[in-house]
Amino acid sequence: MTLQTQLSKIPVTIITGFLGAGKTTLIRYVLENAKGRRLALIVNEFGDIGVDGEILRSCGIDNCPDENIIELANGCICCTVADDFIPAIEKLLALPNRPDHIIVETSGLALPKPLVKAFDWPPIRSRLTVDGVVTVVDGAAVAAGRFADDPEALLAQREEDVSIDHDNPLEEVFEDQLLCADLVIVNKADLINNEQLKEVCEQITAVVPRAVRIVETHEGKVANEILLGLSAAAEDDLVNRPSHHDAEEGHDHDDFDSFALPVPTIADIPAFLARLESIAAEHDVLRIKGFLDVANKPMRLLVQGVGTRFRHHFDTIWPKDTPRAGHLVFIGEKGLSRAALETELARSL
Ligand SMILES: [Zn+2]
Structure with a gap:
């Protein structure tokens, strides 16, 4: 690929993170600090009523008018890539004012990898590149052990069947989101003390297979210079982003x-x-x-x-x-x- 085509690709940032980690607040902060950058958004929610899209729409920012915001409710986009996500992307690419950067907010239960995979499809990869997968983590919830398996229960289960890794579906989603990350944001850091924050960072580092920057914040206040422009081209790097669902044909969210x-x-x-x-x-x-x-x-x-x-x-x-x-x-x-x-x-x- 020539440098020119590479440069003309629109960067896409995927914002993932478990339910309530603070993704929408973070995106709102990005919009408010866009400094002239034309942004477009795809907002996905697990529930069938779009609350996050409403919150973002209500901020009324010039650089991100209503037509640049597409809501995909009713399920996780990781399961409906071809039916919902690709048409949404096409719609944004057809806007009269081409966006400078596209931000995708996944639902809190979505697995980011199937989404990144979509950017490897020839018609998509020729026009877009995944600038980075940003995983937002609720520091307080991790510190409280919300995503940890019960070690004793796990041990007992493993004695019976070694292939079982998790008995906690929350932990599985949480880990899948971290395994794909190019940048991890530990949000709500103001709700925990330094010692807890250190432990949270250690827990994250133990999961993430690559050297990934971890940034702590509260209220999603992360500078756009940190968040956007990672140039990760994640679609070229799928092998380094393992998932708990790699061996499966598909996956479901029936947990x-x-x-x-x-x-x-x-x-x-x-x-x-x-x-x-x-x-x-x-x-x-x-x-x-x-x-x-x-x-x-x-x-x-x-x-x-x-x-x-x-x-x-x-x-x-x-x-x-x-x-x-x-x-x-x-x-x-x-x-x-x-x-x-x-x-x-x-x-x-
Ligand atoms: Zn899914």
């Missing part, structure tokens, strides 16, 4: 369940959030997020929970064409009961 539930107008925010916290704890919900309608407030309330850690703020006025109707997306390990959560929610109001 996890997700659904969205409507929430009627709420009046007392702290009381409702306290209920959500206890619901998350009781039912082991991994992620709760969505917009709520609060009585007498013109703005919608954005609520985001990771485990039992919740935050909220009024994000924007309810858009004109959107009904003021609250809803929350729930994601958990397989068996998360929709009926039970419906009952819990009804009891909370």
